[in-house]
Amino acid sequence: xxxxxxxxxxxxxxxxxxxxxxxxxxxxxxxxxxxxxxxxxxxxxxxxxxxxxxxxxxxxxxxxxxxxxxxxxxxxxxxxxxxxxxxxxxxxxxxxxxxxxxxxxxxxxxxxxxxxxxxxxxxxxxxxxxxxxxxxxxxxxxxxxxxxxxxxxxxxxxxxxxxxxxxxxxxxxxxxxxxxxxxxxxxxxxxxxxxxxxxxxxxxxxxxxxxxxxxxxxxxxxxxxxxxxxxxxxxxxxxxxxxx
Amino acid sequence: xxxxxxxxxxxxxxxxxxxxxxxxxxxxxxxxxxxxxxxxxxxxxxxxxxxxxxxxxxxxxxxxxxxxxxxxxxxxxxxxxxxxxxxxxxxxxxxxxxxxxxxxxxxxxxxxxxxxxxxxxxxxxxxxxxxxxxxxxxxxxxxxxxxxxxxxxxxxxxxxxxxxxxxxxxxxxxxxxxxxxxxxxxxxxxxxxxxxxxxxxxxxxxxxxxxxxxxxxxxxxxxxxxxxxxxxxxxxxxxxxxxxxxxxxxxxxxxxxxxxxxxxxxxxxxxxxxxxxxxxxxxxxx
Numbered sequence: 001x002x003x004x005x006x007x008x009x010x011x012x013x014x015x016x017x018x019x020x021x022x023x024x025x026x027x028x029x030x031x032x033x034x035x036x037x038x039x040x041x042x043x044x045x046x047x048x049x050x051x052x053x054x055x056x057x058x059x060x061x062x063x064x065x066x067x068x069x070x071x072x073x074x075x076x077x078x079x080x081x082x083x084x085x086x087x088x089x090x091x092x093x094x095x096x097x098x099x100x101x102x103x104x105x106x107x108x109x110x111x112x113x114x115x116x117x118x119x120x121x122x123x124x125x126x127x128x129x130x131x132x133x134x135x136x137x138x139x140x141x142x143x144x145x146x147x148x149x150x151x152x153x154x155x156x157x158x159x160x161x162x163x164x165x166x167x168x169x170x171x172x173x174x175x176x177x178x179x180x181x182x183x184x185x186x187x188x189x190x191x192x193x194x195x196x197x198x199x200x201x202x203x204x205x206x207x208x209x210x211x212x213x214x215x216x217x218x219x220x221x222x223x224x225x226x227x228x229x230x231x232x233x234x235x236x237x238x239x240x241x242x243x244x
Numbered sequence: 245x246x247x248x249x250x251x252x253x254x255x256x257x258x259x260x261x262x263x264x265x266x267x268x269x270x271x272x273x274x275x276x277x278x279x280x281x282x283x284x285x286x287x288x289x290x291x292x293x294x295x296x297x298x299x300x301x302x303x304x305x306x307x308x309x310x311x312x313x314x315x316x317x318x319x320x321x322x323x324x325x326x327x328x329x330x331x332x333x334x335x336x337x338x339x340x341x342x343x344x345x346x347x348x349x350x351x352x353x354x355x356x357x358x359x360x361x362x363x364x365x366x367x368x369x370x371x372x373x374x375x376x377x378x379x380x381x382x383x384x385x386x387x388x389x390x391x392x393x394x395x396x397x398x399x400x401x402x403x404x405x406x407x408x409x410x411x412x413x414x415x416x417x418x419x420x421x422x423x424x425x426x427x428x429x430x431x432x433x434x435x436x437x438x439x440x441x442x443x444x445x446x447x448x449x450x451x452x453x454x455x456x457x458x459x460x461x462x463x464x465x466x467x468x469x470x471x472x473x474x475x476x477x478x479x480x481x482x483x484x485x486x487x488x489x490x491x492x493x494x495x496x497x498x499x500x501x502x503x504x505x506x507x508x509x510x511x512x513x514x515x516x517x518x519x520x521x522x523x524x525x526x527x528x529x530x
């Protein structure tokens with residue numbers, strides 16, 4: 001096979017999933033993110049914390065290729081976001097698992113069908129993916145609710161279903177925007193550990209949350225975002241090692 | 245798919261059935277008008293009247309009738325009696341006419357074969373009768389501006405009317421299918437979030453709408469066909485299921501066949517356009 005010559009793809013091949021260099025981004029006239037420098041690697045977990053309206057969700061939109069940078073350079077999964085075609089961005093998007101703050105589902109479908117959607121979009125047949133999806137719903141702890149219409153699930157169950165859907169396509173990059181909102185501290189930590197487990201299969205995981213204590217749940221890189229500016233946060237003495 | 249025809253989808257399905265029923269019925273009506281016009285034209289063109297001018301004796305009428313029976317393109321020839329003339333006058337004028345009041349007309353009614361349409365039948369018959377020593381004038385159905393060609397205008401108007409009506413119905417089907425796309429908006433949004441391109445997301449919804457349109461068009465087309473069959477059965481005196489079935493030509497099925505195909509295309513196109521728009525909205529942040 002011919003060796004890849006595109007330097008952006010080579011970066012991705014070396015395990016650098018995300019590299020943001022001096023990126024500004026926003027909506028309409030408002031610039032929300034300013035001068036963002038950020039890097040995420042395969043097999044690592046990053047936690048981005050900050051107060052409400054600091055820009056966490058906007059950062060997530062940028063990382064999930066739903067928002068274009070206004071300036072600077074955003075390389076995500078080997079794709080230069082500002083210069084790539086819609087098709088290339090869509091292709092990269094399929095390799096990203098995203099857990100939204102308020103996950104959107106096809107409400108009259110069952111949780112199982114919603115979780116299987118990324119696999120259906122890949123062209124896999126139901127009999128081929130059924131076992132994998134069953135494993136996933138058990139992994140996130142909603143096995144008993146899997147066949148119910150998703151509109152009948154509780155918020156916590158919907159969030160777990162969103163995690164399962166994000167993991168279904170075996171993504172290279174997993175993004176979770178406030179995945180523990182509305183959960184008890186114990187449930188929240190369990191969800192974060194569950195997401196962090198995905199680093200073991202080589203995925204990069206980025207979690208955005210207001211809860212700084214989540215850093216204790218699993219080894220992870222810590223970042224702090226305030227008023228649209230992202231900076232590395234020092235790890236507390238008792239925190240688990242990020243490279244563990 | 246689960247709940248494929250629940251609630252709004254069921255309403256949409258019957259909207260599409262109604263639209264395709266109306267379009268197919270208009271097409272079938274246009275076909276009926278077309279066939280009536282053709283039948284009228286054929287009937288009109290296959291009739292002529294011969295006026296025997298000389299000799300003036302009664303034997304000349306019998307000789308002329310006998311000669312006409314042998315003439316090319318003539319399938320029947322009969323001397324117009326006073327009773328027949330009175331009947332014709334009554335048909336045209338509406339007033340009862342006493343046959344005894346009608347003088348000897350020296351007219352012979354003739355029926356012509358369809359092949360005669362492309363010949364100078366009046367000249368041919370005049371020459372044919374002259375060979376038997378009979379001088380006659382042949383009056384055929386007028387052509388062109390004198391009344392001929394009306395059926396062609398009627399046929400064109402029926403065809404264009406049916407096509408225009410079908411296009412309006414296709415527009416209605418297309419707009420109704422946008423409702424399905426609106427109902428699938430969350431699916432389009434989710435697919436967009438999961439990395440589906442515009443064509444993938446819109447294609448998924450368009451396929452569903454096209455299948456719905458196909459089934460609705462099939463239902464509407466078959467219903468229109470059944471209704472048309474019953475109407476013809478009632479409208480044509482003495483018609484039976486067998487005679488009516490024998491009258492139907494393959495081209496008469498065209499509106500019924502076109503209904504599902506047209507509905508599928510129109511529904512698919514409408515849903516695709518709407519779903520593409522929703523995908524664009526879902527993909528556009530900032």
